Amino acid sequence: MASIIERTRGTVLGFISPEKEDKFIHSDELLALGLGNFKLRKKLMDKFGHHRFPAIIDPSAVVIGSVGYGTVVCPFGYVGVDAVVGYGCIINTSVTVDHDCEVGHYVNINPGVHIGGGTIINSSLYIGMGNNIIHEQTVEENMKSK
Numbered sequence: 001m002a003s004i005i006e007r008t009r010g011t012v013l014g015f016i017s018p019e020k021e022d023k024f025i026h027s028d029e030l031l032a033l034g035l036g037n038f039k040l041r042k043k044l045m046d047k048f049g050h051h052r053f054p055a056i057i058d059p060s061a062v063v064i065g066s067v068g069y070g071t072v073v074c075p076f077g078y079v080g081v082d083a084v085v086g087y088g089c090i091i092n093t094s095v096t097v098d099h100d101c102e103v104g105h106y107v108n109i110n111p112g113v114h115i116g117g118g119t120i121i122n123s124s125l126y127i128g129m130g131n132n133i134i135h136e137q138t139v140e141e142n143m144k145s146k
Helices: 002-007 038-048
Strands: none
Touching: none
16 A cells, blocks of 8 residues: 555555554544455544545556545556446456446455456455456355455
8 A cells, every 4th residue: 555655656654553542643634544354444434534535546557437535446457437436445456347337335356356347346345356257247245266
């Protein structure tokens, strides 16, 4: 996460841990989450306010559609035309979210996943590494790595 922020000419002021107190976080600072656990991401975004978590998009990623607050698009990620990715998601390395897809909130899509056009992925799910989801499907439960 820090390397993406730095490559986009951002500045990392420091790191916090969920186990430590948040007294060092000032009310005007933007925050970024590098957490794979979507339950913990949701808890922290709810606690601090979604508007404080900008989308973080690696310079090598292509985002034509839209991504929500707190979503991270890692290197070589792709979000296609009219695709909508909710807030608090991770679009990991070399993931493709094709045209007209709807990805819910707090979804963790692991490296190498390819999602065909028009697919709907419900909120708070984990899509394991290397899965291919054909077009116009609805994903309602976690998918293990291939």
